[in-house]
Amino acid sequence: MIPKSTSPTIDDVAREAGVSISTVSRVLNRNVPVSDKVASKVEAAIRALRYTPRAAARNLATSRTSTLGLLLAEIVGDFFSPLLRGVESVAREHGYDLLISTAGRRGPQKELPGPFGKHNADGLLVFAGSLTDEGVRDTYSFGVPMVLLHQSSPQDLTIPCVTIENKAATRAIVEHLITKHNRRKILFLTGEPYNEDGYWREMGYREALARHDLPIEPELIAPGHFDRHIAQASIEQALREKIQFDAVFAGDDEAAVGVYAALRAANLNIPRDVSVVGFDDQGLAQVLQPALTTVHVPIEQVGIEAARCLIQLIQTGTAEPLTLLPTTLVIRSSCGCLEPSL
Amino acid sequence: MIPKSTSPTIDDVAREAGVSISTVSRVLNRNVPVSDKVASKVEAAIRALRYTPRAAARNLATSRTSTLGLLLAEIVGDFFSPLLRGVESVAREHGYDLLISTAGRRGPQKELPGPFGKHNADGLLVFAGSLTDEGVRDTYSFGVPMVLLHQSSPQDLTIPCVTIENKAATRAIVEHLITKHNRRKILFLTGEPYNEDGYWREMGYREALARHDLPIEPELIAPGHFDRHIAQASIEQALREKIQFDAVFAGDDEAAVGVYAALRAANLNIPRDVSVVGFDDQGLAQVLQPALTTVHVPIEQVGIEAARCLIQLIQTGTAEPLTLLPTTLVIRSSCGCLEPSL
DNA sequence: CTGTTAGCGCCTTCAT
DNA sequence: ATGAAGGCGCTAACAG
Numbered sequence: 001m002i003p004k005s006t007s008p009t010i011d012d013v014a015r016e017a018g019v020s021i022s023t024v025s026r027v028l029n030r031n032v033p034v035s036d037k038v039a040s041k042v043e044a045a046i047r048a049l050r051y052t053p054r055a056a057a058r059n060l061a062t063s064r065t066s067t068l069g070l071l072l073a074e075i076v077g078d079f080f081s082p083l084l085r086g087v088e089s090v091a092r093e094h095g096y097d098l099l100i101s102t103a104g105r106r107g108p109q110k111e112l113p114g115p116f117g118k119h120n121a122d123g124l125l126v127f128a129g130s131l132t133d134e135g136v137r138d139t140y141s142f143g144v145p146m147v148l149l150h151q152s153s154p155q156d157l158t159i160p161c162v163t164i165e166n167k168a169a170t171r172a173i174v175e176h177l178i179t180k181h182n183r184r185k186i187l188f189l190t191g192e193p194y195n196e197d198g199y200w201r202e203m204g205y206r207e208a209l210a211r212h213d214l215p216i217e218p219e220l221i222a223p224g225h226f227d228r229h230i231a232q233a234s235i236e237q238a239l240r241e242k243i244q245f246d247a248v249f250a251g252d253d254e255a256a257v258g259v260y261a262a263l264r265a266a267n268l269n270i271p272r273d274v275s276v277v278g279f280d281d282q283g284l285a286q287v288l289q290p291a292l293t294t295v296h297v298p299i300e301q302v303g304i305e306a307a308r309c310l311i312q313l314i315q316t317g318t319a320e321p322l323t324l325l326p327t328t329l330v331i332r333s334s335c336g337c338l339e340p341s342l
Numbered sequence: 343m344i345p346k347s348t349s350p351t352i353d354d355v356a357r358e359a360g361v362s363i364s365t366v367s368r369v370l371n372r373n374v375p376v377s378d379k380v381a382s383k384v385e386a387a388i389r390a391l392r393y394t395p396r397a398a399a400r401n402l403a404t405s406r407t408s409t410l411g412l413l414l415a416e417i418v419g420d421f422f423s424p425l426l427r428g429v430e431s432v433a434r435e436h437g438y439d440l441l442i443s444t445a446g447r448r449g450p451q452k453e454l455p456g457p458f459g460k461h462n463a464d465g466l467l468v469f470a471g472s473l474t475d476e477g478v479r480d481t482y483s484f485g486v487p488m489v490l491l492h493q494s495s496p497q498d499l500t501i502p503c504v505t506i507e508n509k510a511a512t513r514a515i516v517e518h519l520i521t522k523h524n525r526r527k528i529l530f531l532t533g534e535p536y537n538e539d540g541y542w543r544e545m546g547y548r549e550a551l552a553r554h555d556l557p558i559e560p561e562l563i564a565p566g567h568f569d570r571h572i573a574q575a576s577i578e579q580a581l582r583e584k585i586q587f588d589a590v591f592a593g594d595d596e597a598a599v600g601v602y603a604a605l606r607a608a609n610l611n612i613p614r615d616v617s618v619v620g621f622d623d624q625g626l627a628q629v630l631q632p633a634l635t636t637v638h639v640p641i642e643q644v645g646i647e648a649a650r651c652l653i654q655l656i657q658t659g660t661a662e663p664l665t666l667l668p669t670t671l672v673i674r675s676s677c678g679c680l681e682p683s684l
Numbered sequence: 685c686t687g688t689t690a691g692c693g694c695c696t697t698c699a700t
Numbered sequence: 701a702t703g704a705a706g707g708c709g710c711t712a713a714c715a716g
Contacts, residue, residue: 054402055398056402056405057398060396063398075430077423084417085444099440100441101439104434287626287629
């Protein structure tokens, strides 16, 4: 049980088994036929020596790393765990390791983060906000297989992208407010700047209003940034400025938390005085009181699809250019529809 | 901008700069003095060729990977993102990559997960529930530097451990229920089996009762598993069996969500009829209505300390055997203390 | 300060 | 089916 100072190599195994290292390599990789007798001898030697192949040597020899890289903006929020869970499960299933790195609070980067070299992974999963367009271009020009998440490919390139349906779902939930609950002055909280999800949600909002001949009031569009505090501040300000509104599309569920807080502080009842709806449905929505009407996003599935897409790209050289995952309206109580809470 | 078929190696750079590969290696690593003139020539060549050293070759030559491995049980819950955020930031800061793997729903493993070989990382961060004691022993016996998180070292080994203070905090919050709110029949929801956090919380609960001469009633101890549905079921059953209780220690905040749901369904008021308290304080506690009195756990800090500990272990061969991070009582409304909500 | 050389551990033709 | 040998790209003595 005393830690060995130096771990055994393929040569040790070969010697122990009385065969050549190529034979050991063959039983390790199961690529080429090996006689059963020899194979079991080798396997015994491997077990006896507790041998594990060294990844670095293998990588060098094959120029593959069996590793996927995941680039994230920041590790925060309900969004992140399911996404990673999806990616990790697929990676493991296909024999890939998973390397993670974030842009952190420095914002999107123009280059791959330091330790995360171009040769550490066979391919990259790039989440929105981790790399600038320039960074994507640069990385792509090295020939690194990559898949974009919640971010579309730069114009002239064709980098596969996996994302979710934002516009139609937002239009649907806003139309629900209009048609079922007769709301007319719907406050829209935006996403983070440059965030494509937020952009399409705003398009959906605009379409919904247009369909019902409602005007787009600039004063009804305020920053939400998918952040509860920013959302809260925006609602407080709208209240202070006596802007009239009878409903709020919060941008996402996290922002809805701030909306709830601001409305409650102003003694406004949800949904009687103001309807509130969100986007994401990752557990928070069910906890809020009243339960939040929102749009369900299959985030784990995004991770799964993205990982599959990348692996296919690595292995075959091509992949589906665009995977758009469906989102679904989840009616609870905060819009005004009744439902037993939680 | 057309992806190069084969990326440049150190030899290409050497040729381009008109020096030997060792010189290139030297300016790459900045270990050994190099004349400024030569250095800038080399740097120019590196830029011209857009050269990036291949990690695998480096790893093989140095027998180091500059990579930290993180082993998790499952990627779920509020716990996970802050932990990873802490680990990732420290790793990046010190020039380490981060490799992630989970035991998944198969439960704790007896060996390191497949793709995640013993030589892929310079050291391992092992979170409770990812590896059995046997697995820890086995991995340790290979001489892999490792740090345990929320899990203590096997008896005879001395593997550094980073965890949080559970017992005193639980005792404090339970005593708060007893002394400030005059609660006498406090239902305790356990953690997951074999989870040490849960074990120590139960010890704290028992100590608190003992200090106030309250009996330990077996019927007041029920499964919570840090899971909202299991917790909800336990409360519903207690209610059905007409077990008397005037307070609930939920085990953690996630379980408290289930407790709220069950009590609300039974038309019981929190905190008037029943006080509820949790553990974790990762955002959920503030969202619940009434706001949850709980214990704040510095999870990101756990990640930070653990990563630091592992890096020190890797670089110096020794590290603090035990890091116990303090937790703090956070009084909100669900115990009965008044506070403006959210 | 710089060049030469010998591995690091494994895979992979090429023979046999 | 198996063995021999070259090479993957880089670092680290060792000379000079």
